[in-house]
Each structure stands twice: as C-alpha cells, then as structure tokens.
Amino acid sequence: MDYKSYFDIPENILYVNTPSNGLMPRKHYSWRREWESAFFDVRGDLRDQQGAFIADIKAAFGDLFHCPVGNLFLLPNFSFGLHTLLNGLSKGLRYALLEDDYPSLNYPVISRGLDHVKVPVDECLEDRIAEVVRKEKVDVLLLSIVQYISGMKVELPFIRQLKADNPSLIIIGDATQYLGTEPFRFVESGFDVVGGSGYKWMMAGFGNGYMMVSDRVKALLYAQAQEGPRPTESMWAKKSILDTFFEPGHQDTLSHGTLGQSVHFLKELGLENIQQYLTELTSYAYEKFEERKWLLPAIEKRKGRSALINIQINPECYGQLLESGVKCFPRGTGIRIGLHMYNDRSDVDKLVDIIGQINK
Numbered sequence: 342m343d344y345k346s347y348f349d350i351p352e353n354i355l356y357v358n359t360p361s362n363g364l365m366p367r368k369h370y371s372w373r374r375e376w377e378s379a380f381f382d383v384r385g386d387l388r389d390q391q392g393a394f395i396a397d398i399k400a401a402f403g404d405l406f407h408c409p410v411g412n413l414f415l416l417p418n419f420s421f422g423l424h425t426l427l428n429g430l431s432k433g434l435r436y437a438l439l440e441d442d443y444p445s446l447n448y449p450v451i452s453r454g455l456d457h458v459k460v461p462v463d464e465c466l467e468d469r470i471a472e473v474v475r476k477e478k479v480d481v482l483l484l485s486i487v488q489y490i491s492g493m494k495v496e497l498p499f500i501r502q503l504k505a506d507n508p509s510l511i512i513i514g515d516a517t518q519y520l521g522t523e524p525f526r527f528v529e530s531g532f533d534v535v536g537g538s539g540y541k542w543m544m545a546g547f548g549n550g551y552m553m554v555s556d557r558v559k560a561l562l563y564a565q566a567q568e569g570p571r572p573t574e575s576m577w578a579k580k581s582i583l584d585t586f587f588e589p590g591h592q593d594t595l596s597h598g599t600l601g602q603s604v605h606f607l608k609e610l611g612l613e614n615i616q617q618y619l620t621e622l623t624s625y626a627y628e629k630f631e632e633r634k635w636l637l638p639a640i641e642k643r644k645g646r647s648a649l650i651n652i653q654i655n656p657e658c659y660g661q662l663l664e665s666g667v668k669c670f671p672r673g674t675g676i677r678i679g680l681h682m683y684n685d686r687s688d689v690d691k692l693v694d695i696i697g698q699i700n701k
C-alpha cells in the first residue's frame with residue numbers, strides 16, 4: 342500500500358520525526374482551510390453547533406478505539422487530562438512511575454507530593470512492574486505505553502493479565518507515542534485510563550487530545566462533587582459532573598475536528614492494515630540497525646518493538662542529519678526516529694546511507 346501518496350513530503354526531506362510531531366495527510370489541510378472559512382462565515386451557523394460537532398467526533402473516536410462515548414473526554418492535550426485526573430483522585434494513593442518516563446507523566450505526581458515509587462526500566466520491563474506492584478503495595482500504575490526516549494513498548498497482554506491479577510490496581514496509560522499504529526480496544530485493554538495528545542501518531546496536529554476512563558475510575562473521580570448537584574442551566578443540561586472537569590468551557594472545533602479527520606482516515610485505511618505495514622517496515626529497519634549495532638541493548642533483547650527507535654549514534658550528528666534533510670531529534674544517548682505510514686523501505690535505506698556517510 343502506498344500510504345506515502347496521502348502526504349506531501351518534499352523529495353529532499355526524510356521525515357522520521359513522528360515521535361516529536363506527526364505529519365498530517367494532505368486532505369487534513371484542505372479540510373482545515375474549508376472548515377475555517379465556513380466556520381467563521383458570518384452567514385453560517387457552524388459556530389452555534391460546537392457541542393453537536395464535538396459529540397460526533399467523540400462517537401467516531403469511541404467507535405474506532407472501542408470506548409463508550411460516556412467514558413471518553415476530548416482534551417486540549419494529554420497533560421491537561423492527566424492533571425485533571427490526578428486532581429480528582431484521592432490524595433492518599435501510592436503511585437508506581439517508570440524511571441525516566443516522559444516528564445508530563447512523572448512530574449504531576451512528584452510536584453503534588455504524592456506518594457510514589459519508581460520502577461527501574463530494563464529489557465525485563467514487565468517483570469520489573471510486576472515486582473513493584475507485588476512488593477510496594479501500589480494503588481496506581483502510571484506509564485507511557487511506548488517510552489519516549491527508548492521506544493520500549495510495554496506488552497499489552499501483560500497489562501491485561503496484571504489487571505486480572507490485581508483488579509483493584511488503577512492502571513493509567515499514556516498512548517501519545519502509540520495510538521494510531523495498530524488496533525486498540527480500550528474496554529478490553531486492562532487499562533482504567535488511556536489518554537494522549539493527537540499530534541504525533543494520530544497525525545492530528547496540535548490542540549487536541551483524548552482520555553478514556555473506565556466506569557470504576559469515573560466513579561472514584563471528584564467523588565464529593567459527584568454527590569453534589571448537577572448544573573441546572575439548560576445549556577449545560579447534557580453535561581455530567583466529570584464533563585465539567587475534563588471538558589470545561591468551549592472547545593476548539595478546528596483542533597478537535599482535525600482529530601476527527603484522523604479518526605475517519607484511520608478507519609478508512611484500517612488499523613489492521615496499518616499495523617501490518619508498520620510491522621513489516623519496522624522489522625526491516627530493526628534488521629538494518631541491528632546489523633550495525635545501532636540499537637539500545639535493552640531494545641535489542643526484547644521481542645515486541647515499537648515504531649519509535651533510538652539509533653545509537655552520537656547525538657551530535659543531529660546538525661549534519663538536519664543538513665541532509667533528515668527530520669529527527671537527539672534524545673538520550675542517540676538520535677530518535679519514528680517510522681509511520683508515510684515512511685517506507687527507501688526511507689530506511691536512505692537513512693542508513695546518510696548515517697553511514699556522517700559516521701565515517
């Protein structure tokens with residue numbers, strides 16, 4: 342499948358920077374232009390239909406990722422959602438965080454002074470998590486599904502098993518570096534909460550995010566407010582108490598509408614097909630990189646691998662890579678890349694050639 346044809350990527354650019362921000366398909370740009378002019382057309386009434394528009398996007402998103410609409414909130418970004426979530430949970434919970442996880446996950450816990458323990462991260466990530474959950478009496482596990490520096494992806498069947506073995510453990514996953522790469526069914530995932538921003542693998546630009554929340558956690562959040570009165574004003578008649586926390590105020594239809602466009606795009610192409618494409622493409626890349634000893638040792642030893650790869654070459658090569666048209670980013674001990682549907686084998690070959698030239 343020629344997924345690249347859906348995107349406008351200049352010949353002299355090798356775009357492997359999805360872990361920083363993903364590209365939008367060409368159709369998104371035309372949709373955004375048309376939406377913007379129709380929305381602000383004085384004669385039109387789109388501005389009066391914001392609520393219904395957002396509701397449609399939620400329905401489509403919930404359908405694609407198997408999450409009932411009542412369990413889904415649309416957000417401006419992941420961080421907003423996590424802060425809102427933590428503010429609503431009881432203060433006495435003990436958290437397990439992953440060592441060196443993205444700061445937007447760990448700092449809201451640390452800066453609130455919440456009780457926490459860190460899980461050391463190595464090639465046996467799942468064993469380390471299970472050990473901490475067993476020994477440390479944690480109430481909440483908070484982790485990114487794909488780690489932003491190393492690309493290590495937690496095994497999703499492990500999460501399901503962990504939940505089955507520890508039904509009272511609240512498992513919160515950040516899917517920012519994951520959602521959009523394969524089929525995902527929230528209701529069967531074992532996660533209580535999965536949230537993320539839409540501008541990376543969802544290819545939906547900035548200003549949108551999502552949070553899927555289980556019934557159990559919904560019942561725990563803002564418990565006192567949930568026992569109080571619901572808003573009585575007619576324009577808020579459909580808002581739940583949790584809506585008033587996660588979706589307070591008017592939302593930007595351009596940003597959320599772009600997320601809606603991505604949902605339609607992914608549905609049309611089929612997440613199974615995208616998964617298959619990415620599995621083949623990344624296997625090809627991993628093989629090439631492994632031959633050259635460019636993989637992190639912990640990643641080399643793991644079975645399941647993500648589409649985010651940290652290439653172990655000197656991060657100072659970044660400038661030369663940029664000059665060669667390679668859009669990537671230095672992270673940790675190497676150069677971080679991501680391979681999404683707009684990349685193909687020729688991109689991997691080109692990257693290997695360019696790095697080979699620079700690394701001489």
Ligand SMILES: Cc1ncc(COP(=O)(O)O)c(C=O)c1O
Nearest residue numbers: 418419420443445485489517538
């Ligand atoms: C794992 C992970 N979570 C979240 C984010 C971004 O969160 P936000 O859009 O709230 O800044 C990133 C961005 O790099 C990320 O890598």
